[in-house]
Amino acid sequence: MSPSLPAPDSVRPPLSVVIPVYNSEQTLPILVAELARCLPDWADAFEIILVNDGSRDASWARVTDLAQQYACVHGIDLMRNYGQHNAVLCGIRAARYPITITMDDDLQHPPAEIPVLLAKLREGYDVVYGTPRTLPHSAGRNLLSKYIKLGLAKATGLEHIQYASAFRAFRTDLRLAFDDYRSPHLMLDALLAWGTTRFGVAYVDLQPRRIGRSNYTFMRLFNQTMHLVVGFTTGPLRLASLIGFGFATLGIVVFVYVVWQYWLHGSVPGFPFLASIIAIFSGAQLFALGIMGEYMARIFNRNLDRPTYVIRSTLAASSAAASVAEDASASV
Numbered sequence: 001m002s003p004s005l006p007a008p009d010s011v012r013p014p015l016s017v018v019i020p021v022y023n024s025e026q027t028l029p030i031l032v033a034e035l036a037r038c039l040p041d042w043a044d045a046f047e048i049i050l051v052n053d054g055s056r057d058a059s060w061a062r063v064t065d066l067a068q069q070y071a072c073v074h075g076i077d078l079m080r081n082y083g084q085h086n087a088v089l090c091g092i093r094a095a096r097y098p099i100t101i102t103m104d105d106d107l108q109h110p111p112a113e114i115p116v117l118l119a120k121l122r123e124g125y126d127v128v129y130g131t132p133r134t135l136p137h138s139a140g141r142n143l144l145s146k147y148i149k150l151g152l153a154k155a156t157g158l159e160h161i162q163y164a165s166a167f168r169a170f171r172t173d174l175r176l177a178f179d180d181y182r183s184p185h186l187m188l189d190a191l192l193a194w195g196t197t198r199f200g201v202a203y204v205d206l207q208p209r210r211i212g213r214s215n216y217t218f219m220r221l222f223n224q225t226m227h228l229v230v231g232f233t234t235g236p237l238r239l240a241s242l243i244g245f246g247f248a249t250l251g252i253v254v255f256v257y258v259v260w261q262y263w264l265h266g267s268v269p270g271f272p273f274l275a276s277i278i279a280i281f282s283g284a285q286l287f288a289l290g291i292m293g294e295y296m297a298r299i300f301n302r303n304l305d306r307p308t309y310v311i312r313s314t315l316a317a318s319s320a321a322a323s324v325a326e327d328a329s330a331s332v
Contacts, residue, residue, distance in 0.1 A: 012042065012043055012044045013043060013044075013097070013098055013099045013118075014043055014044055014045040014046060014096075014097035014098060014099070015039065015042070015043040015045075015046040015047075015097055015099050015100075015101055015114075016046070016047050016049060016091075016095035016096060016097040016099070016100045016101070016172065017035060017039070017046065017047070017048045017049065017100075017101045017102075017103065018049045018051065018088055018091030018092055018095060018100060018101070018102045018103075019031070019048065019049065019050050019051070019091070019102075019103055019104070019105050020051050020053050020084050020087035020088050020091070020104070020105065021050050021051060021052045021053060021055060021059050021060075021063065021087075021105050022052075022053045022054070022055050022059070022081070022084070022087075022105070023055050023056055023057045023059060024055070024057075024059055024062075024105040024106065025055075025057045025058045025059045025061070025062045027105055027106055027107050028050070028059065028062045028063065028066065028105060029062060029065075029066065030107060031105060031107055031111075032048060032050075032066050032070060032073060034111045035048055035111045036048070036070050036072060038111045038112060038114070039072075039111070039114075042114065042115055042118065045097065046072055046097070047072050047073075047074055047095070047096060047097065048070070048072050048073050048074065049074045049075075049076065049091040049094055049095060050063045050066070050073060050074070050075050050076070050105075051076045051078065051087040051088070051090050051091045052075065052076065052077045052078060052087075053078055053081050053082060053083070053084065053086070053087040054078055054079070054080040054081030054082070055081075060075075060077050063075040063077070063315065064315060067315040067316075073315075074094065074314070074315065074316050075314065075315035075316075076090060076091065076094060076311055076313075076314050076315075077311070077312045077313045077314070077315075078090065078309050078310065078311060078312060079309075079310040079311070079312045080310075082184065082308070082309045084166070085186050085187060085188045086184065086186060086308050086309045087309065088102050088166075088188055089181075089186060089188060089191075089308060089309070090308075090309045090311065092172070092175050092188075093175060094314075095172050095175075097172065098171065098172050098173070099118070099121070099169060099170075099171060099172060100168075100169070100170055100171075100172045101114055101117065101168070101169050102166060102167070102168045102188075103166065103167050104166050104167070107207060108206050108207050109130065109166070109167040109204075109206065109207075110204075110205065110206070110207055113130060113167070113204040113205065114169070116130070116202045116204055117130050117167070117168070117169035117202050117204075118169060119202070120169075120200045120201075120202040121169050121170075121171075121200070123200065124198065125198045125199065125200035126170060126171050126174060126195070126196035126198040126199070127160070127168060127169075127170040127171075127174070127192050127196060127198070127199045127200065128168065128169045128170070128199075128200040128201070128202050129160070129163045129164055129165045129167070129168055129199070129200070129201050129202070130165050130167030130168065130169075130202055130203075130204040131163045131165050131201050131202070131203055131204070132165070132203070132204060132205070132206040133203045133204065133205055134205070134206075160189070160193070160199035161189060161190075163199075163201045164189045167204065167206075170192060174192055174195040174196060175195075176195065177191070177192075177194040177195030177196075178191040178194055178195070181308065182307070182308055183308065184307065184308055186308065243284055243287060243288065250280070
């Protein structure tokens with residue numbers, strides 16, 4: 001774990017820490033206790049927003065207990081599981097302070113690394129990702145994640161995507177760029193890119209997961225990739241056009257070849273040649289149709305006007321309690 005970096009006395013911006021919660025009843029008390037201990041050293045005021053994303057365990061009961069124990073804790077309970085990015089967006093929209101920190105609930109993002117993000121943010125960036133120095137997952141997953149992010153960065157033109165992490169610090173006002181976003185399918189990093197191009201990277205030490213296992217399976221990663229590719233860029237449609245152009249050119253070449261063979265020999269190769277050409281063109285057409293189908297599905301879902309999330313209930317500290325907490329943190 002990297003040592004915490006003290007912020008200059010003149011730079012202690014109030015912080016909103018947003019944490020999506022899913023089946024983390026065991027880790028939440030540890031995480032909140034550590035945040036409540038560390039945050040007064042770096043911020044004059046702070047809040048911890050816990051967004052329960054349809055947990056199946058007693059996570060919301062833990063959030064309720066923590067809100068009673070800590071004046072800085074604000075709880076939001078969603079109606080069902082909407083997904084990590086949706087829950088984080090809900091928390092961002094509820095944030096009260098000018099700097100927002102997002103982090104996971106599994107204790108892999110150490111609170112002691114938050115000053116590293118803040119120091120980088122003070123260099124003039126609007127968004128800073130806490131990119132791990134050493135990836136904590138298996139070698140296969142780490143390699144897959146690396147090349148997926150690199151490919152996405154090239155395909156979407158969003159170079160910062162290759163450094164994207166759920167451990168972020170950004171200026172809360174960026175939410176104005178996507179204030180009207182209402183689709184249930186979202187990628188928070190793409191939304192942040194709507195508001196700025198000033199992305200920075202701070203390398204941090206992540207901790208191994210202490211309890212439970214990751215909810216991000218290969219299929220979840222694949223679905224997130226598809227949401228980004230076909231939901232926030234026209235790159236695949238352009239790729240389909242290029243493939244269509246390429247195979248149209250191939251068709252012309254094949255036609256010239258057939259005419260040439262007929263002119264020289266009076267015949268052309270038989271069924272295998274014809275079948276292979278049909279297979280190539282059919283595959284290209286199905287590929288293009290598949291891409292267009294993905295876009296049509298996204299358009300269909302957005303036209304349904306489904307909500308990004310629905311809040312069941314909220315827990316907030318009283319104004320008096322919050323004031324006491326802020327005065328205490330300022331005096332530390």
